Amino acid sequence: MCESCGCGETNPHLHEHGHGHDHAHGHDHGHDHGHGHVIPVRSSALALNQRLADQNRGWFRAKGWTVYNLLSSPGSGKTALLERTLAAVPGSAALVGDLQTERDADRLRASGAPAVQITTGETCHLDAHMVAHALDKLPADGIRRLFIENVGNLVCPASFDLGEKVRVVLLSVTEGEDKPLKYPVIFREADLVLVTKTDLAAAVGFDRDAALANIRQVAPRAAILDVSAKTGAGLDAWYRWIEAPAS
Amino acid sequence: METVLRDAAAASRGAPLRALTVRVGPLSGVVVDSLRFAFESLAPGGPAEGARLVVEETKPAFRCPDCGTLYETPVGDYHCPACDSVRGELVAGNEMELLSIEV
Numbered sequence: 001m002c003e004s005c006g007c008g009e010t011n012p013h014l015h016e017h018g019h020g021h022d023h024a025h026g027h028d029h030g031h032d033h034g035h036g037h038v039i040p041v042r043s044s045a046l047a048l049n050q051r052l053a054d055q056n057r058g059w060f061r062a063k064g065w066t067v068y069n070l071l072s073s074p075g076s077g078k079t080a081l082l083e084r085t086l087a088a089v090p091g092s093a094a095l096v097g098d099l100q101t102e103r104d105a106d107r108l109r110a111s112g113a114p115a116v117q118i119t120t121g122e123t124c125h126l127d128a129h130m131v132a133h134a135l136d137k138l139p140a141d142g143i144r145r146l147f148i149e150n151v152g153n154l155v156c157p158a159s160f161d162l163g164e165k166v167r168v169v170l171l172s173v174t175e176g177e178d179k180p181l182k183y184p185v186i187f188r189e190a191d192l193v194l195v196t197k198t199d200l201a202a203a204v205g206f207d208r209d210a211a212l213a214n215i216r217q218v219a220p221r222a223a224i225l226d227v228s229a230k231t232g233a234g235l236d237a238w239y240r241w242i243e244a245p246a247s
Numbered sequence: 248m249e250t251v252l253r254d255a256a257a258a259s260r261g262a263p264l265r266a267l268t269v270r271v272g273p274l275s276g277v278v279v280d281s282l283r284f285a286f287e288s289l290a291p292g293g294p295a296e297g298a299r300l301v302v303e304e305t306k307p308a309f310r311c312p313d314c315g316t317l318y319e320t321p322v323g324d325y326h327c328p329a330c331d332s333v334r335g336e337l338v339a340g341n342e343m344e345l346l347s348i349e350v
Contacts, residue, residue: 036265036266036349036350037349037350038347038348038349039258039259039347039348039349039350040346040347041254041255041258041345041346041347041348042344042345042346042347043250043251043254043344043345044342044343044344045248045250045251045343045344045345046275046343048250155276156276158276159275159276159277159341159343181323184322184323185273185274185276185322188274188325217323217324218323218325220325220326220333221333221334
């Protein structure tokens with residue numbers, strides 16, 4: 001990620017590597033003998049992202065922002081939920097990730113709140129580095145809550161800490177009750193699971209009890225709320241949860 | 248995989264690699280088959296060309312903060328077998344790391 005933009009100035013540690021090894025290699029040995037020479041490395045592929053996420057977290061704390069990472073499959077209603085949320089909750093701002101277009105940020109800015117689009121190109125998730133850059137485009141004052149709408153994807157975004165305080169995973173009634181069982185990794189660290197588009201539940205024969213049982217199995221610590229961004233049902237409870245996220 | 252190859256090349260100081268050993272957990276979001284495919288695609292032309300990729304797979308493991316039990320679970324079931332708590336703290340299972348290289 002960092003190779004392409006040469007941004008070492010904003011993130012001074014960006015070009016460090018994750019490995020802490022410094023093996024002594026002073027001894028001479030040929031490389032043509034039958035067995036190899038094993039060198040321990042122990043470097044995490046996500047070490048760089050983790051360091052930047054921790055840096056973001058410190059920055060958020062210093063600013064006094066509460067930061068929410070919203071994760072779901074494409075089309076589960078993240079943007080529609082945020083359109084209403086940004087308009088209803090004072091001091092809100094948003095970052096929104098998509099592979100292409102400014103459409104979602106345009107929609108969110110119509111709420112009157114600041115919103116910055118992150119276009120990831122080919123990348124299927126946001127990482128802490130992209131978020132760090134986008135923060136420069138938000139106003140310095142007046143923000144208390146930052147909602148990060150991740151790229152619609154139930155797989156890769158799970159692995160990338162962005163520095164958020166809480167993770168919210170959305171499950172729309174149209175996706176089927178068994179999605180949590182099929183994608184357990186992303187649900188595991190959810191602080192809240194929002195069941196969205198509940199206005200469509202009857203039309204698609206949504207089995208709420210089965211869905212809740214599946215969510216509780218793979219996200220045992222998560223709170224669960226039902227919402228419809230279209231009708232407004234359940235949004236007051238969501239706004240209350242935002243004020244005091246149980247995390 | 249790009250990060251893994253870069254770290255491996257740095258550790259060998261550019262010398263040809265015989266093998267790379269990586270540890271992958273099922274909660275890392277990394278699919279081992281995809282990782283192998285990426286390795287085969289990216290290794291040629293660098294120190295890892297022709298090297299073996301050894302993958303150590305872990306299981307999710309938790310320490311229960313309520314009763315102290317250390318337990319492994321399948322993905323999707325995180326209850327403590329001793330006290331049924333769901334507050335277990337992850338101690339293994341989300342790794343994606345380069346453990347060692349062989350030169």
